[in-house]
Amino acid sequence: xxxxxxxxxxxxxxxxxxxxxxxxxxxxxxxxxxxxxxxxxxxxxxxxxxxxxxxxxxxxxxxxxxxxxxxxxxxxxxxxxxxxxxxxxxxxxxxxxxxxxxxxxxxxxxxxxxxxxxxxxxxxxxxxxxxxxxxxxxxxxxxxxxxxxxxxxxxxxxxxxxxxxxxxxxxxxxxxxxxxxxxxxxxxxxxxxxxxxxxxxxxxxxxxxxxxxxxxxxxxxxxxxxxxxxxxxxxxxxxxxxxxxxxxxxxxxxxxxxxxxxxxxxxxxxxxxxxxxxxxxxxxxxxxxxxxxxxxxxxxxxxxxxxxxxxxxxxxxxxxxxxxxxxxxxxxxxxxxxxxxxxxxxxxxxxxxxxxxxxxxxxxxxxxxxxxxxxxxxxxxxxxxxxx
Amino acid sequence: xxxxxxxxxxxxxxxxxxxxxxxxxxxxxxxxxxxxxxxxxxxxxxxxxxxxxxxxxxxxxxxxxxxxxxxxxxxxxxxxxxxxxxxxxxxxxxxxxxxxxxxxxxxxxxxxxxxxxxxxxxxxxxxxxxxxxxxxxxxxxxxxxxxxxxxxxxxxxxxxxxxxxxxxxxxxxxxxxxxxxxxxxxxxxxxxxxxxxxxxxxxxxxxxxxxxxxxxxxxxxxxxxxxxxxxxxxxxxxxxxxxxxxxxxxxxxxxxxxxxxxxxxxxxxxxxxxxxxxxxxxxxxxxxxxxxxxxxxxxxxxxxxxxxxxxxxxxxxxxxxxxxxxxxxxxxxxxxxxxxxxxxxxxxxxxxxxxxxxxxxxxxxxxxxxxxxxxxxxxxxxxxxxxxxxxxxxxxxxxxxxxxxxxxxxxxxxxxxxxxxxxxxxxxxxxxx
Ligand code: SF4
Ligand code: SF4
Numbered sequence: 001x002x003x004x005x006x007x008x009x010x011x012x013x014x015x016x017x018x019x020x021x022x023x024x025x026x027x028x029x030x031x032x033x034x035x036x037x038x039x040x041x042x043x044x045x046x047x048x049x050x051x052x053x054x055x056x057x058x059x060x061x062x063x064x065x066x067x068x069x070x071x072x073x074x075x076x077x078x079x080x081x082x083x084x085x086x087x088x089x090x091x092x093x094x095x096x097x098x099x100x101x102x103x104x105x106x107x108x109x110x111x112x113x114x115x116x117x118x119x120x121x122x123x124x125x126x127x128x129x130x131x132x133x134x135x136x137x138x139x140x141x142x143x144x145x146x147x148x149x150x151x152x153x154x155x156x157x158x159x160x161x162x163x164x165x166x167x168x169x170x171x172x173x174x175x176x177x178x179x180x181x182x183x184x185x186x187x188x189x190x191x192x193x194x195x196x197x198x199x200x201x202x203x204x205x206x207x208x209x210x211x212x213x214x215x216x217x218x219x220x221x222x223x224x225x226x227x228x229x230x231x232x233x234x235x236x237x238x239x240x241x242x243x244x245x246x247x248x249x250x251x252x253x254x255x256x257x258x259x260x261x262x263x264x265x266x267x268x269x270x271x272x273x274x275x276x277x278x279x280x281x282x283x284x285x286x287x288x289x290x291x292x293x294x295x296x297x298x299x300x301x302x303x304x305x306x307x308x309x310x311x312x313x314x315x316x317x318x319x320x321x322x323x324x325x326x327x328x329x330x331x332x333x334x335x336x337x338x339x340x341x342x343x344x345x346x347x348x349x350x351x352x353x354x355x356x357x358x359x360x361x362x363x364x365x366x367x368x369x370x371x372x373x374x375x376x377x378x379x380x381x382x383x384x385x386x387x388x
Numbered sequence: 389x390x391x392x393x394x395x396x397x398x399x400x401x402x403x404x405x406x407x408x409x410x411x412x413x414x415x416x417x418x419x420x421x422x423x424x425x426x427x428x429x430x431x432x433x434x435x436x437x438x439x440x441x442x443x444x445x446x447x448x449x450x451x452x453x454x455x456x457x458x459x460x461x462x463x464x465x466x467x468x469x470x471x472x473x474x475x476x477x478x479x480x481x482x483x484x485x486x487x488x489x490x491x492x493x494x495x496x497x498x499x500x501x502x503x504x505x506x507x508x509x510x511x512x513x514x515x516x517x518x519x520x521x522x523x524x525x526x527x528x529x530x531x532x533x534x535x536x537x538x539x540x541x542x543x544x545x546x547x548x549x550x551x552x553x554x555x556x557x558x559x560x561x562x563x564x565x566x567x568x569x570x571x572x573x574x575x576x577x578x579x580x581x582x583x584x585x586x587x588x589x590x591x592x593x594x595x596x597x598x599x600x601x602x603x604x605x606x607x608x609x610x611x612x613x614x615x616x617x618x619x620x621x622x623x624x625x626x627x628x629x630x631x632x633x634x635x636x637x638x639x640x641x642x643x644x645x646x647x648x649x650x651x652x653x654x655x656x657x658x659x660x661x662x663x664x665x666x667x668x669x670x671x672x673x674x675x676x677x678x679x680x681x682x683x684x685x686x687x688x689x690x691x692x693x694x695x696x697x698x699x700x701x702x703x704x705x706x707x708x709x710x711x712x713x714x715x716x717x718x719x720x721x722x723x724x725x726x727x728x729x730x731x732x733x734x735x736x737x738x739x740x741x742x743x744x745x746x747x748x749x750x751x752x753x754x755x756x757x758x759x760x761x762x763x764x765x766x767x768x769x770x771x772x773x774x775x776x777x778x779x780x781x782x783x784x785x786x787x788x789x790x791x792x793x794x795x796x797x798x799x800x801x802x803x804x805x806x807x808x809x810x811x812x813x814x815x816x817x818x819x820x821x
């Protein structure tokens with residue numbers, strides 16, 4: 001019997017909350033000898049790993065599932081939770097299936113993760129992928145093409161397989177399909193948020209990085225029509241955009257509190273999985289170049305990627321406009337330098353545009369949300385009164 | 389910085405003390421130039437100590453302002469909190485880099501600094517060597533609508549990566565391309581074409597500065613060490629940044645080297661009674677600069693070398709060898725190499741520690757994490773753990789901040805420093821037995 005949307009969503013939720021990565025272990029059981037690449041937030045061109053037969057897995061922190069013990073002795077106290085909880089997961093054996101670990105210079109803390117992981121797991125290939133921070137340079141595309149080729153060589157060494165153009169094109173097709181389906185899910189969220197809650201959309205999205213992408217495509221193909229067919233009615237709720245979930249993830253229960261009070265019509269949660277906003281050519285002559293071009297030209301925004309051609313605050317305003325939102329929640333993870341700095345700029349831009357917004361901080365491991373509830377309620381109520 | 393260290397009466401030599409006099413003169417001159425630029429609006433660039441691209445900016449006579457240095461100077465002068473709190477009132481979090489906040493505060497207060505006035509930036513050059521540089525640059529970009537060039541210097545890539553090898557040519561081409569674009573921005577701002585010979589002069593001055601700087605560092609292999617790497621060393625590094633690519637910078641470093649050689653010849657150490665030779669890893673606490681050093685001095689501990697003098701000197705400690713026959717190509721190559729070796733080395737520096745502990749005959753390492761600077765501090769506890777696991781080099785881990793007095797805890801700091809030295813002392817006694 002086909003599974004219902006609710007069952008599939010529950011499956012995704014379990015994966016999101018499962019520090020054991022059971023879908024990955026399951027995949028390995030069925031693919032003996034195959035290798036897994038773990039990539040830290042925010043964006044990684046997963047197609048390159050996929051083309052070599054690897055399973056790319058998104059490492060986005062352990063939420064509140066793990067008690068941080070060993071990582072505290074290795075990472076300074078004033079660093080965000082996700083950098084520690086990812087390390088804790090590795091130190092406590094939850095990521096023992098990894099052959100390659102990739103982090104990015106998204107921030108000063110994540111960049112250090114490579115050295116820390118390299119020292120603690122000498123058998124692992126710990127890597128940094130330098131995505132261009134000078135995206136406006138006319139030389140960035142050639143550079144990124146070369147950097148992707150370097151990553152492909154690392155992957156080839158780890159797997160013994162070749163990353164051929166043909167395999168890359170096939171992988172691009174799989175991931176294009178995934179991105180298209182995720183766009184559809186988000187379109188539904190914008191158009192009819194009463195049909196899919198913020199938590200549901202979130203776990204459905206995040207599951208993409210925790211299972212083979214082909215399987216995730218199947219899952220979304222089944223879920224989206226079922227969501228559309230739901231029998232639910234719109235309520236009188238404030239439409240908000242949630243911004244600030246590009247790296248460390250807010251706890252599910254925090255999203256649940258917000259969605260009780262507002263419709264979250266768009267967000268940047270797990271934006272790395274939705275980073276490319278358009279299809280990548282599937283029959284291009286040079287697929288690595290196509291991927292690099294997509295990164296530079298048809299991509300989303302976050303505080304950790306600089307692109308002077310497309311200022312972030314303008315893009316946030318566009319996200320709010322496109323989602324027909326009335327307000328924004330501008331969040332940042334505790335101790336997240338780039339997120340906290342951007343929060344000030346976003347706040348200023350929203351003030352200038354006359355868009356009401358609530359500024360807040362979160363931490364992935366928080367379990368109590370009474371304060372959040374109060375803040376969001378007060379914010380929403382004050383606006384609803386204004387609107388009347 | 390003009391913090392005086394008490395010394396035993398020095399044998400008469402006019403070389404002794406010359407470095408401090410010279411650095412004071414150069415620092416005052418720099419502030420004068422900044423204040424003049426603020427008054428007359430001549431082009432000024434905000435740049436950072438790691439990857440300032442000073443060679444190019446000097447060739448255009450663009451005044452270079454180093455906000456990291458101007459921020460730390462407020463802490464030395466005891467006024468960092470006024471600026472920092474102004475930025476927090478403006479919405480900046482207590483949990484971000486204090487340098488950024490001090491600078492935001494300075495700009496909110498009409499750029500008036502205890503030592504002069506900061507110019508409005510006409511442009512910004514920020515490298516990716518610290519990600520906070522990029523965010524900081526965006527603050528000025530929004531405030532002043534000035535061009536921001538993020539000079540991307542792709543660094544250490546992880547396990548097995550060797551600077552200058554894997555994919556180096558692609559990286560170098562990228563950097564060279566960006567330098568050409570940076571030159572274009574400088575031409576627009578100044579209305580002048582690049583004078584390639586001035587660029588060459590500046591590059592040659594960096595070659596000489598770098599050679600002298602390395603000689604300066606090497607003098608501390610002597611016992612007693614003639615300078616404290618966290619007092620005099622911070623001075624050397626500051627001037628090396630401000631005067632990178634100028635004749636004055638070269639002259640200064642020569643003065644410093646001459647004085648150090650004289651001190652070695654006369655047997656004058658940074659401390660009158662040097663008992664423990666230490667490596668300093670991390671950045672310092674400018675709010676309690678003297679007090680911090682005193683805690684070590686009480687035990688005869690001297691910082692013979694600091695990692696700070698490597699990365700924050702923009703990599704000149706590793707040697708810069710510009711070939712002025714192919715200026716831009718060479719500039720790109722050396723900028724990249726020095727950033728990969730110095731800054732990126734910070735992430736994976738245990739082998740370097742092993743080496744300098746041997747070369748400089750060090751007794752231990754002090755790891756000082758500061759909340760402001762995750763760029764340097766994030767992995768410090770792990771580095772200490774690494775050395776502890778191998779049981780080779782004793783390490784002390786302490787924390788405070790660069791500019792935020794709220795993060796200084798005298799009692800805690802003193803306890804840890806004392807315990808560390810007690811352990812070093814017993815270790816020494818055991819060995820002697
Ligand atoms: S949450 Fe912020 S500080 Fe932490 S790794 Fe992500 S970007 Fe860096
Ligand atoms: S994070 Fe560190 S390197 Fe970066 S600006 Fe702040 S103090 Fe300087």
